[in-house]
Structure formats: structure tokens, C-alpha cells
Amino acid sequence: MMEPLPPLLELVDLVVDIPGRADGAPLNLGVRAGECWGVLGPNGVGKSTLLHTLAGLRPARRGSLRLKGRFIHQLPRRQIARHLGMVFQDRQDGFPASVLETALIGRHPYLRAWELESAEDYAAAQDALARVDLTGMEERPIATLSGGERQRLAIATALTQDPQVFLLDEPTNHLDLHHQVEVLDIVRGMITQGRGAILTMHDVNLAARYCDHLLLMYPTGEACWGTTRDMLMPKALEKLYGQPLATGEVDGMPVFLPLGR
Numbered sequence: 001m002m003e004p005l006p007p008l009l010e011l012v013d014l015v016v017d018i019p020g021r022a023d024g025a026p027l028n029l030g031v032r033a034g035e036c037w038g039v040l041g042p043n044g045v046g047k048s049t050l051l052h053t054l055a056g057l058r059p060a061r062r063g064s065l066r067l068k069g070r071f072i073h074q075l076p077r078r079q080i081a082r083h084l085g086m087v088f089q090d091r092q093d094g095f096p097a098s099v100l101e102t103a104l105i106g107r108h109p110y111l112r113a114w115e116l117e118s119a120e121d122y123a124a125a126q127d128a129l130a131r132v133d134l135t136g137m138e139e140r141p142i143a144t145l146s147g148g149e150r151q152r153l154a155i156a157t158a159l160t161q162d163p164q165v166f167l168l169d170e171p172t173n174h175l176d177l178h179h180q181v182e183v184l185d186i187v188r189g190m191i192t193q194g195r196g197a198i199l200t201m202h203d204v205n206l207a208a209r210y211c212d213h214l215l216l217m218y219p220t221g222e223a224c225w226g227t228t229r230d231m232l233m234p235k236a237l238e239k240l241y242g243q244p245l246a247t248g249e250v251d252g253m254p255v256f257l258p259l260g261r
């Protein structure tokens with residue numbers, strides 16, 4: 001019998017280092033090709049810190065990470081950058097670049113030092129900008145973009161990078177309803193092409209619709225993970241957020257609404 005392929009990204013007994021906090025539950029899960037994982041939890045629980053840890057930008061307190069079966073700390077930085085594409089929540093778009101120049105940053109892991117971008121790199125950047133509705137804005141300085149346009153540009157840069165696994169910190173932040181759905185549809189399209197994704201989210205209903213797996217991070221340091229169907233239990237979500245919820249169903253999908261006190 002053939003061995004199953006290792007997950008694209010695997011967390012092995014991973015304890016995230018959240019400053020000033022006791023160790024949380026060790027995380028043991030694998031993101032496979034075709035999977036979209038949502039990370040849910042209240043403000044400050046450590047979702048962004050987890051994503052930064054997965055991107056190799058900060059050390060874990062314990063445990064390890066594997067990319068396609070290989071320990072991440074044994075891989076060269078450029079190889080990690082081709083494998084993992086991250087969209088940060090707290091980006092500092094400080095220097096005066098244009099929209100196109102920013103999207104082209106996604107090609108840097110593929111270029112040698114001082115190598116200029118090729119026509120293919122430009123085409124990949126233009127294509128990614130088109131997918132997030134930013135065609136025609138290529139020459140605009142990024143300082144002039146709205147919050148939602150900046151967010152879509154960050155997604156376009158990740159698409160230009162074409163990683164195996166997308167690590168997206170609140171990808172629908174700043175987006176109107178149409179662009180929320182559009183961006184999540186794009187992520188889902190990438191996943192059906194054999195990529196994987198981990199998304200931190202605050203919108204439980206979008207998570208229910210777009211994520212096939214969920215990781216719930218509790219303020220106590222506890223965590224649980226599994227298929228969305230198993231995780232989206234009203235009682236578990238009420239405990240997660242310390243918030244009573246009304247639940248319903250639309251088109252066979254669960255819907256959750258916060259109840260007033």
C-alpha cells in the first residue's frame with residue numbers, strides 16, 4: 001500500500017509562545033492539500049501569534065513544524081518563502097511603492113539576488129491584481145489606497161507568490177460584503193488546485209461556509225480542532241466567546257447570531 005503524502009504543513013506538539021502566558025495546549029494537526037483551516041477565538045487569544053509562529057517569524061515555545069514532512073528549521077528561508085505565503089494584519093505599507101511594485105514582491109522568493117523581474121513575473125502580478133479587482137490601479141502609490149484596497153493588494157501579493165500554504169490573518173478585514181466573498185472564493189479556488197490555507201477569522205458564519213476544518217483557541221489556553229461540522233457546536237462557540245448565540249440554518253448551513261444581554 002502507498003504511504004499517504006505528508007501534510008503540506010504539520011504542527012507537532014506545538015506550543016505557541018504568547019508573552020506572559022502559561023503554556024497553552026500543544027497543537028497537533030496537519031494541513032493537507034485541499035484543506036482550509038479556520039482559526040477562531042476571542043481578541044488577544046493568540047491567533048496572530050500562532051500564524052507568525054507558523055510562518056517561522058517567531059520561535060515556538062515547544063514542539064516543531066514540518067513542511068511536507070521536513071522540519072522547517074532545516075529549510076533555507078527562500079524555500080520556506082516559496083512554500084508559505086502570509087498576509088499580515090498589522091502591515092506597515094510605509095515605503096513609497098506602487099500597487100504593481102508591491103504585488104511583484106510576491107515573486108522575490110523566486111528571483112536570485114539582483115535579478116530583475118521577468119515578463120512572466122509581471123504577468124503573474126497583473127493576473128493577481130485582476131483577480132482582486134485592482135486592475136487599472138497598477139501605478140497608484142499604496143499610500144493612496146483605501147483600507148479594503150490595501151487588504152486586496154496584500155491578497156494579490158500572496159497570490160503572486162503562489163505558495164503551497166496560505167497563512168491569512170483576518171483576510172476579510174476592511175472588506176465589504178462582496179469583496180469578503182470574492183477573496184474567500186479566490187482562496188477556495190487556490191485550495192481546489194492543491195494548496196492549503198489557514199485563516200484567522202472573527203466571522204463564524206463565513207468560517208462555517210468556507211472552512212472545512214477549524215481550530216478553536218480558548219482564553220484558558222485550551223484548544224480543540226477538527227472538521228467544521230464537529231467544531232461548530234453552539235455550546236462550544238458560546239464558551240469560546242463568552243457570548244450567548246442564537247442559531248439557525250440558511251441553505252443547509254448553520255448561522256450564528258450574537259444575542260443581546
Ligand SMILES: Nc1ncnc2c1ncn2[C@@H]1O[C@H](COP(=O)(O)OP(=O)(O)OP(=O)(O)O)[C@@H](O)[C@H]1O
Nearest residue numbers: 018019041042043044045046047048049050089200
Ligand atoms: N510583542 C509582544 N509583547 C507583549 N505581548 C504581546 C506581544 N505581541 C502580542 N502580545 C500579546 O499576546 C496576546 C496574543 O496576541 P495576538 O495578536 O496573537 O491575539 P489575536 O488572537 O490575534 O487577537 P485579535 O483577535 O485581537 O487580533 C495578546 O494579549 C497580545 O497583547
